[in-house]
Amino acid sequence: MKLDEVQRIAHLSRLELSDSEAKAILPQLQAIFALVAEMQAVDTSGCEPMAHPILFLRDLAQPLRVDQVSETDQRTVNMRSAPAQEDGYFLVPRVLE
Amino acid sequence: MSWHMSTIALLSKALAAKQVSSRELTSYFLERIAKGSRWNAFLDVNPALSMAQADAADEIRANGLAGPLTGIPVAHKDVFVTQGWHSTAGSKMLSNYQSPFDAAVVAHLGMPDEQNPTAAGMVCLGKTNMDEFAMGSSNENSAFGAVLNPWNPACVAGGSSGGSAAAVAAGLAPIATGTDTGGSIRQPAALCGLTGIKPSYGRVSRYGMIAYASSLDQAGPIGKSAEDCAWLLSAMSFHDPRDSTSLADSGENFARYLSQAWSEPQMRNPTKPLSGLKVGLPTEFFAEGLAPEVAKAVEAGAQLLAQLGATICSVTLPKTKLSIPVYYVLAPAEASSNLSRFDGVRYGHRTAQYTDLQEMYKKSRSEGFGAEVKRRILIGSYVLSHGYYDAYYLQAQKIRRIIAADFQTAFNQCDVILGPVAPDVAWRLGEKTEDPLQMYLADIYTLSTNLAGLPAMSVPCGFNQNNMPIGMQLIGNYFSEARLLQIAHQYQQATDWHLRQPSEVT
Numbered sequence: 001m002k003l004d005e006v007q008r009i010a011h012l013s014r015l016e017l018s019d020s021e022a023k024a025i026l027p028q029l030q031a032i033f034a035l036v037a038e039m040q041a042v043d044t045s046g047c048e049p050m051a052h053p054i055l056f057l058r059d060l061a062q063p064l065r066v067d068q069v070s071e072t073d074q075r076t077v078n079m080r081s082a083p084a085q086e087d088g089y090f091l092v093p094r095v096l097e
Numbered sequence: 098m099s100w101h102m103s104t105i106a107l108l109s110k111a112l113a114a115k116q117v118s119s120r121e122l123t124s125y126f127l128e129r130i131a132k133g134s135r136w137n138a139f140l141d142v143n144p145a146l147s148m149a150q151a152d153a154a155d156e157i158r159a160n161g162l163a164g165p166l167t168g169i170p171v172a173h174k175d176v177f178v179t180q181g182w183h184s185t186a187g188s189k190m191l192s193n194y195q196s197p198f199d200a201a202v203v204a205h206l207g208m209p210d211e212q213n214p215t216a217a218g219m220v221c222l223g224k225t226n227m228d229e230f231a232m233g234s235s236n237e238n239s240a241f242g243a244v245l246n247p248w249n250p251a252c253v254a255g256g257s258s259g260g261s262a263a264a265v266a267a268g269l270a271p272i273a274t275g276t277d278t279g280g281s282i283r284q285p286a287a288l289c290g291l292t293g294i295k296p297s298y299g300r301v302s303r304y305g306m307i308a309y310a311s312s313l314d315q316a317g318p319i320g321k322s323a324e325d326c327a328w329l330l331s332a333m334s335f336h337d338p339r340d341s342t343s344l345a346d347s348g349e350n351f352a353r354y355l356s357q358a359w360s361e362p363q364m365r366n367p368t369k370p371l372s373g374l375k376v377g378l379p380t381e382f383f384a385e386g387l388a389p390e391v392a393k394a395v396e397a398g399a400q401l402l403a404q405l406g407a408t409i410c411s412v413t414l415p416k417t418k419l420s421i422p423v424y425y426v427l428a429p430a431e432a433s434s435n436l437s438r439f440d441g442v443r444y445g446h447r448t449a450q451y452t453d454l455q456e457m458y459k460k461s462r463s464e465g466f467g468a469e470v471k472r473r474i475l476i477g478s479y480v481l482s483h484g485y486y487d488a489y490y491l492q493a494q495k496i497r498r499i500i501a502a503d504f505q506t507a508f509n510q511c512d513v514i515l516g517p518v519a520p521d522v523a524w525r526l527g528e529k530t531e532d533p534l535q536m537y538l539a540d541i542y543t544l545s546t547n548l549a550g551l552p553a554m555s556v557p558c559g560f561n562q563n564n565m566p567i568g569m570q571l572i573g574n575y576f577s578e579a580r581l582l583q584i585a586h587q588y589q590q591a592t593d594w595h596l597r598q599p600s601e602v603t
Contacts, residue, residue, distance in 0.1 A: 006475070013433060013478040014440070015471055016459040025472065031534045032476060036422040039492050042499070049494030050501060052312045053298040053550020054342060063341055077197040083447035090442050093454050 001030055100125050101268025102598065105169050105325045108271055112158065112168050119158070119168030123151035123220050126170050130222065130269045136245050136254075138264040140175050141183040142223035150220040153208050157218055166206070166332055167218035172270035174261050175224040176231055177203050177316075178305045186307040187227040187239040187257075190439050190446045190465030200305025201337050202274060202316055206329075217332040222270050226260030229467045230436065231281055231309045233257050234536050235529065238469040243526055246289060247599040248565055252523040255285030261319050262289040267602050272320040272329055276306060278313045279424055280518070280543025283555035286319050287518035287568025290557050292585065292595055293319040294326050297575050298550030299344035301330075302337030310431035311342075313424075313547040322595055323556065323585035327352035330578065354583035359406070370587045372406030377511030381417035382542055388521040394559030394567040395517045398588070402515070405587055412507040412514065416500045420545040423500065425537055426480050426493035427548070432470075433477025439465060472533060501549035504572075513584060514572040517542050518555045522565035542570060552578045556585045557594040566597075 006026050010017045017025070075088055084091035100108065100122060111117045127144050147170070154168035178184040178196035185191040199207065209216040228238040236244040236259025244259040246252040247267040254263040258275030262285035265273050275282040277295035286293030294317045301316040308314060318329035331351045337343040358364040360373030378399060383392055403409050416423075441447035441461030448460035466474070480489035507514060520539055529535045546553040551572055558569040573581040589595050 001479075005479075009475050009478045009482065012482060013471075013474045014437075014455075014458040014462055015466070015474065016463040017471075025475070028472065028533055029475065029479075031532075032425060032537070033479075035534065035537075036426055036480075036489060039419060039422050039426070039496060040488065042416075042419065042492070042496055044492060044495035044499070047495040047498055049491050050498035051494060052342075053501065053548075054344075063338065063345075065338060074197060080197065081194045081444035083441055083445070092442055093451060093457055095454055 001026065001033055101129055101271070103271065104321045105166070105271050105328060106322070108169050109165050113163070119151040119154040119220055120148065122168065123147050123170050123222070126222055126270060133267050133269045135250070136247060136263045136267050136269070137242050138226055138244055138260045138267060138269055139172070139223050140185060140187070140226050140241055140260065143182050146181045147220055147222055150208055154218050154220055157209070164218060165328060169219050170222045170271060171206055171219045171329070172222045172225050172261060172264045172273040173203055174258050174273065174275050175227050176276050176307045177274065178307065179203050179221065179224065182221070182224045184224070184307070185241070186231070187229040187241065188465065188467070188470070189240040192240070192446070194444055196305075198305060201302035201339065202333050203305065205335060206274075206332055225258070225264050225273055228257035228259065229470050230307065230432070231257040231276055231278055232432070232469050232473055234280065234284060234540055235524070236260065236285070237526065237530055238467055240467055245526070246523045247602050248290060249523065249563070250601065252525055252565065253288070255288035255523060257281040258319060259285045262286055262291055262293070265289070265291055265319055265321065266599060272318060272325055274316060274333070275319045276314055276316045277547065278309050278428060279547050280540050282317050282319055283518050283543050283553060283568070283570060284540070286555040287557075288523040288566065290566030290594070290597060290599070291319055291321065292323050292326050292554065292556055293317065294330060294554035294578065294581065295546070295552060296330060296334065296578050297552045299342050300334045300347045300578070302335065302340045302343045304337055304339040308435040310428040311435060312431060313428060315547075323554075323582045323589055324352065324355055326554070327355060327579070327582040327586070349579065351579045351582055354579050355586045357583065359583070366406070369406030371402060371584065374402070374407040374513070374584065375511040376402055376407045376409050377412035377507055377514045378409060379412050379414040379417065379507065379514060379516055381414050382516030386520050386541070387517060388561070390561040391517050391519070391521060391567050395515070395569045398556070398558035398569040399515055401591060402584070402588060405591060410511055412510050414503050414507060414545065416496060416503055417541065417545060419496055420500060420548060421537060421541055423493045423496045423548060424540070424544040425476065426489050427497065429473040429477035430481050430490055431477070433474045433481065436470070436474055441465070469533065497548045500545050504545070504549050504551060508574045513577075513581065516570050516572070518568040518570040519543070522561050522563070522567060546572050551575060552581060554581050554585060556588060557597070558592075559594060560597075
């Protein structure tokens with residue numbers, strides 16, 4: 001991994017890193033990926049990826065619920081922690097000019 | 098009366114016998130929390146709300162409707178959202194967040210109401226400190242400062258549920274909830290001399306539990322004994338249709354085997370209650386890197402189980418070392434996705450100055466997240482990005498399957514697996530903060546059970562020469578929690594490691 005890659009993944013992660021922050025984090029990520037590289041030595045041919053322990057355990061049908069309204073209107077309480085709002089809407093910077 | 102030394106089993110008896118009211122108990126523990134602020138175990142308390150719950154619990158008892166846990170105080174890890182207490186997950190990102198609802202675990206343990214008529218009636222004492230978004234093994238990643246270990250304030254309490262462990266060890270709460278994604282219940286329990294259990298994946302509803310890595314996260318109790326953990330886990334575990342990973346048959350009385358012999362309901366030979374039990378010691382768990390004093394204490398634990406009638410054998414978990422890279426690919430990948438919700442739009446921190454949406458996202462997230470969380474998001478984005486997905490993410494998921502299968506091979510030879518929880522006792526504050534990889538390597542014995550989704554617990558089994566607690570880990574097959582707790586309970590009938598108190602705590 002190189003420095004410009006750190007900035008590329010920072011952008012993908014919607015994180016802002018100063019050059020000095022990126023330089024500080026690079027050797028840490030390199031050390032972690034050196035360890036991660038040990039996985040490549042394992043022969044996993046014919047082995048299915050396991051995304052979820054329950055899938056290993058049993059075939060589990062994804063539970064479905066009836067498609068009906070179950071919650072009452074919680075708008076006020078749900079918007080209580082909004083950083084910026086107006087008339088019951090979340091405010092964000094202008095997206096379309 | 099020094100109620101802070103009591104197990105909840107004892108508190109339950111005292112409440113039933115009217116020796117103490119929930120109001121008295123709650124006020125006793127709230128006072129201890131106020132006086133015990135040096136441990137930094139709590140992030141938020143709300144005495145008025147706790148006392149109101151205590152009064153409600155006393156009324157339930159007066160009406161003859163009390164259950165075994167009614168009126169017993171409990172502390173919740175700050176990863177569970179709560180109405181009336183802040184819910185920060187140890188992050189600046191959520192420092193002002195007010196949850197509009199209670200997490201399923203909180204509601205189910207709390208006061209009964211229309212939505213939760215069968216709730217346990219426990220009193221919430223407040224919210225405990227934790228590594229930010231449960232990412233860490235020392236509680237030093239909290240945005241609100243590290244938690245100190247009640248056995249030695251110069252040492253870490255472990256993490257990520259370090260506040261819960263320190264609160265119980267310091268006698269600020271009789272029992273606490275925690276969550277475990279890669280060892281976050283078991284390791285702080287071990288480092289603080291406590292008993293903790295991470296149940297099988299799917300046992301406890303994660304509704305209202307702030308997500309870190311969703312295929313690994315699971316909640317459980319940290320307490321003073323296996324019996325206490327069995328009681329709390331029984332109340333925490335139920336089917337919740339709001340969590341798609343909650344198992345339909347998850348509710349169970351986990352205390353049902355506690356006083357039974359392993360192989361028969363009647364204990365014909367009281368000196369050999371574990372007769373018939375086969376305990377497997379994985380050779381990889383006793384290899385290089387394990388502190389000799391920890392190895393000695395865990396081996397002595399195995400010896401004691403043998404004295405109680407168990408047979409000890411050797412098993413192998415060949416991919417143990419690989420569980421570290423596998424975990425540190427999969428957990429960050431899931432975290433990078435889960436934490437994308439923190440964008441400064443609907444809730445959470447928003448930066449003061451920005452010109453467009455892109456800048457608002459980036460600055461809000463960079464200011465709101467701490468260093469370890471950023472590191473894991475970056476790792477996650479990298480392993481999921483184009484060109485690396487197959488080599489890292491998919492390869493890790495494939496090895497995950499091999500790790501889970503290796504456990505099944507081991508369980509063909511034994512009923513439970515025994516090993517250490519952590520390679521060493523609690524380390525000194527600041528000792529590993531400069532080198533994240535060193536911190537990751539210390540998770541070696543706990544990660545694989547999360548990857549497989551197995552239940553595992555931490556049981557105190559001794560002390561090192563500096564009087565720091567050592568924990569041994571019992572790992573069971575899927576849904577064998579009641580059996581793990583039975584073994585731990587029988588062990589705790591024959592030992593008193595779990596009852597020792599830190600000298601710093603009065």
